[in-house]
Amino acid sequence: MGNTNEARLTLGIVGAGAMGSGIAQVAAAAGINVHIFDMRADAAANSRNDVAKRLRKRVDEGKLTADEAETTIACLNVADRIEDLAACDVIVEAIVENLDVKRELFKALEGIVSEETILASNTSSLPIGAIAAGLKHRQRVGGLHFFNPVPLMRLVEVIPGPDTTDAVVETLVALGKRLGRDPVVVRDTPGFLVNLGGRAYTTEALAILHENVATPAQIDAVMRDCCGFRMGPFELMDLTGIDVNFPVTRFVHESFFGDPRLRSTPYHRYLLETGQLGRKTGRGFYHYGEGAQKPSADAVRMGAAAEKVFLVEPSDVLKTLALELGVSILDTDDGVSPLLGAPLGEDTTAFATRTGSDARRLVALDLSFDTSKRITAMTAPGCDPAIRQAVINALIGSGRAVTAIADSPGFIAQRIVAMVANLGCEMAQAGLAAPRDIDKAMRLGLNYPQGPLEFAQSIGPRHVLAVLTALQSLTGDDRYRPSQWLRRRASLGIPVWTV
Structure with missing residues (x-):
């Protein structure tokens, strides 16, 4: 079923919006x-004309030859009626995200194409099995989910429904490769892979904002400078649009029966309700x-920088930092100097309580990620402002930017990355x-610096487990319950990819 032969393949696209036009462009470029x-x-x-303009602009910029552009444009055809798609080998639907509308379209297509024609949906979250329900030939329906902008985003998710044959999956994978994409086969589940996995980055940032721990600018800066993300979570949400990311977040949360790991916050909804949709x-x-x-x-x-500090717990990383700052490290607490700690998963309050430290003089630093550009400092309620400022001054004096936040278990970066x-x-x-493939999809689909399992492995599965365990204990929120996959591999000391 289906055919990806260079000479014979004919592709139909229903929907001439941004996604449909992008798919048309990369398909035509593939001949x-x-x-x-x-x-x-x-x-x-208009879609054909827009693609032609983009290609000819690339010629003017020296990024494409005139022959290449015109050859690609010649592959683009306008179908005046849906019946004009009857002879297509594969048809990709890229219309509105509405299940009833998609079902009506697929029924109409089934009435005009041959039994061999593959019908694929570019849906970002609707179940492929639900779209195919009611069709006579459900076995030839699959998902082919591209990412916007299609010409620049290499990932495509291939999603089999409950009746999709292996041959159809293989054909869609081959088509994705021919289009220059990297296909990943994904189970038919709400949000598929990227729209499900992408919830953690933004919703945990929203949770931190909701708790009044830090501002959007502070959270974004930490995730960029310390963790290597190209965009902070709030910059990303403003770019995609609140009218896009909130409904997807709500859909995924509801589809997983209210799993707290996927929930958003009232302010996220408020921005949608008040029309503050981002850029x-x-x-x-x-x-x-x-x-x-x-x-x-x-x-x-x-004012002046701290000159002497006491390290609450032994830490080679904290000691190295203190030496870089040019401060003297006290052998014993003198009762007046700043106390430094580097808690893992704890907030400053819990760290002070556990160690018996004076919370009024304690400044906690997040040393779990890259601190060459920026370092996060937090303090407990009631901390002496002068102590806090003296430590901040010393950190700034080392050439680093400092993000000073309110008390939070796991700071910012530990929470979000975990x-x-x-x-x-x-x-x-x-x-x-x-x-x-989960890692590949998240890197390619969301431009993450590492995939989620790669993050766990590079930081250390036991490290991530410790952060989550502390978060769950301190907040009492099952949002932070560790995955059994993570717990087992952390406990056994084996790589997180081990099946």
């Missing part, structure tokens, strides 16, 4: 004969109007895809 159809008058023709409306978590400037994430140096890793482990536990 595939493409037929674009859209119910809206002139939409398919597209000029205001979301940030302002984007003329002259608007992003709030600073950096603490400011004021949740990303934990959700990745849970997806592996549920068998949504092979562990290595």
Whole structure:
């Protein structure tokens, strides 16, 4: 069933929006004969013209030869009627995310194509099995989920429904490769792989904001500078649009019967309700109007820097940092100097209580990630402001930016990365895809610096487990319950990818 032969493959695309146009462009660039159809008058023709303009612009920029551009454009055809798709080998649907509308389309397509034609949906979250329900030939229906912008995003998720044959899956995988994408076969589950796995990064950032621990600018700066993400979670949500990411988050949360690991916050919903949708409306978590400037994430140096500190617990990393700061490390607590700690998963309050330290003089530093550019400092309620500022001054004096936050178990980075890793482990536990494919999908689909299981392995599964265990204990929230996949591999001391 289906055919990816270079000479014979004909691809139909229903939906001439951004996704449909992008799919058409990469397919035509691969030498595939493409037929674009859209119910809206002139939409398919406009799509073809827009693709042609983009390609010719690349010629002007010296990124494409004129022959390559015109050869690609010649592969793009406008279908005036849905019946014009009858001879296609594969048809990809890229219309509105509405189950009833998609079902109606697939029934219409089934009435005009041959039994050998593969019908694929570019849905980002709707179950493939639900789309295919009611069709006579459900075995030839599958998911082929691309990512926007299609010409730049290499990932494509291939999703078999309950009746999809292996031959159809193999054909869709081969088609994805021919289009220059990296296919990952994913189980038919709400949100598939990327839209499910991507919830952790943003919803944990929202939880930290909800607790008034840090501002969006502070959280974004930490995730960029300390963890290597290209965009912070709030920058990312403003870019995709609150009208996109909140409904997806709510859908995934509800689809998993209210799993607390997937929930959002009231403020996320509030932005949607008040029309503060991000860049597209000029205001979301940030302002984007003329002259608007992003709030600073950096603490400011004021006064003298600390000269002496006492390390609450032995720590080679903390000792090395203190020496870099040029401060003297006391052998015993003198009762007046700043106390430094580097807790794992604990907040400053819990750390002070456990160690019997004076919380008024204790400054906790997150040393779990890269601190060459930025370091996160937090203190417990009632901390002496002068002590806090003296430590911040010393940190700034070392050439680092400092993000000073309120008390939080796991700081910022520990919390967010642990949740990303934990959700990745849970997806592996549920068998949504092979562990290595989960990592590949998250890197390619979301531009993560590492996949979730790679994060767990590079930090250390036991380290991640310790952070989650402390978070669950201190908050009493099952949002932080560790995945059994993670617990077992951390306990056995084996790589997190081990099946």
